[in-house]
Amino acid sequence: MTRINVDNQAAKIENFYKGYTATHLIHIGDKLGIFEVLNNHKDGLTPTDLALELGLYEPYLKIWCQTALYLEILDFDEQGRFKFQPYMNEILGDKSHFRNDLGRFNLAINVTGERFKEGLEYYRTGKIIESYSSVRSEIVAEAMNRLHAFLINYFKTLPKTNPIKQMLESGIKFLDVGCGTGxxxxxxxxxxxxxxxxxxxxxxxxIETAKKMIEQLHLTDRVLVENLGGENLQYNEEFDIVCMVATFHEINPTIRFKVMENIYRGLKNDGRLLIFDFSFPDNIEDFKNSKYEPGIIDQFNETCLGVVHLSTFEQNEMFTKVGFKDIQRMTIKGIDFIIGVK
Ligand SMILES: C[S@@+](CC[C@H](N)C(=O)[O-])C[C@H]1O[C@@H](n2cnc3c(N)ncnc32)[C@H](O)[C@@H]1O
Structure with missing residues (x-):
């Protein structure tokens, strides 16, 4: 292991600053449509052509391109053209690609970043920011796309013998608590x-966005959404599966147990609880373990929303107390896949 000295400590902080610049550069590239145009011109474009196509001020755009070259997002050729480095077209260009990550940068600047500024005062009082708006909800939803693509792929690739897959294929009733835009x-x-x-x-x-989408896709006979918190669920042995996607950690700690009790009651006997959420450390040593990075970062980003992540131990204790049995957990890329049986 490298010994800690003042130079490598300063370099670490410098790197954080570089990440700040990269975050803003990516956000600008997204909002001004630069990534979209570069994705359509795989051989690259000169700043002059790029400025013409986008109607942008060339000298500023040239600086953006040069900085993206420094940050190793873009490459440069002898004809003076800038183009994506390998795979960057998937990660930053094509918005329909499952690897596209632009939603998270929009979230970082326009939701989390704004909240950090408002949040200073909340560190003094411990109050909770009530900061949802339709625009913010839509940005959060966009940022979830990558996780959804990952989960849908997970479901599709499960073996035919997998009980969850067999249930979904045979035809069941499925409830998503905290469905966001559905x-x-x-x-x-x-x-x-x-x-x-x-x-x-x-x-x-x-819920309003979800309703519109369900109608547009002619799914009203099989998909229904309701404006309701998990604490107010009245279902009784109706569902074969109840799931929560990145929701369990967001439920206010004072009502979390009630929500879990309602979910338990809403499940049929032998029904399944499915939770996809951030993995969070059980002990202080694990806060240095990069496998928990998504959970640790999310907890920080959502502190002033009153979010309190529970550790694996605390979660299992709650699920067991509610009545769930055979709790299984698998962790993929910092996300816990939890299954419980009623
Ligand atoms: C990060 S979002 C995830 C949304 C959605 N599951 C998805 O995958 O796009 C967390 C969601 O939890 C919801 N939530 C917060 N408190 C809740 C509660 N008491 N009951 C149900 N959902 C809740 C929020 O409204 C929000 O839509």
């Missing part, structure tokens, strides 16, 4: 055409 159940409904889906969320903006 994108996950809509994609599931398109994949598993024999099953019926219900989504609930306490934020009305997301």
């Amino acid at each position: 994108r996950f159940i809509i994609q599931l409904a398109k994949t598993f055409t024999n099953s019926r889906f219900v989504g609930v969320d306490p934020i009305s903006h997301g």
Whole structure:
């Protein structure tokens, strides 16, 4: 292991600063449509051509391109053209690609960044920021795309013998608690055409967006959404699977147990609880373990929203107390896949 000295400590901090610059450069590249144009011109463009195509001020755009070259996002050729470095077209260019990560940068600047500024005062008082708006909900939803693509691929590639896959294929009732804009159940409904889906969320903006999308896609006979928090669920032994995608950690700690009790009651006997959420450390040593990075960063980003992540131990304790058995957990890229049986 390299010994700590003042130079490598300063370099570490310098690197954080570089990440700040890169975050803004990517956000600008997204908002001004630079990435989209570069994705359509695989051989690259000169700043002059890029400026002409986008109607932008060339001297500023040239500096953006030079900096993206320094940050190893773009390459440069002898004809003076800038183009994506290998694979960057998937990660930053093509918005329909499952690897596209632009949603998270939009979230970082326009939601999390704004919240950090407002949040200073909340560190003094411990109060909770009530900061959802329709625009913010839509940005959060976009940032979830990558996780959804990952999960849908996971479901599709499960072996035919997998009980969850067999249930979804045979035709079941599936509830998504904290469904946001409903994108996950809509994609599931398109994949598993024999099953019926219900989504609930306490934020009305997301539910309104979901309703429009469900109608446009002619899925109203199999997908239904309701503006309801998990603490107010009244279902009784109705669902074969109840899931939560990146929601469990966001539920206010004072009502989390109640939500889990309601979910338990809403499940049929032998029904399954499915939770996809951030893996969070059980002990202080693990805060240095990069396998927990997504959870540690999310907890920081959402501190002033009153979010409190529970560790694996605390979660298992809660699930068991509610009544769930055979709790299994698998961690992929910092995300826990949890299954419990009623
Ligand atoms: C990060 S978002 C994830 C949304 C959605 N599951 C997805 O995958 O796009 C977390 C969601 O949890 C919802 N949520 C917060 N408190 C809740 C509660 N008490 N009951 C149900 N959902 C809740 C929020 O409204 C938000 O839509």
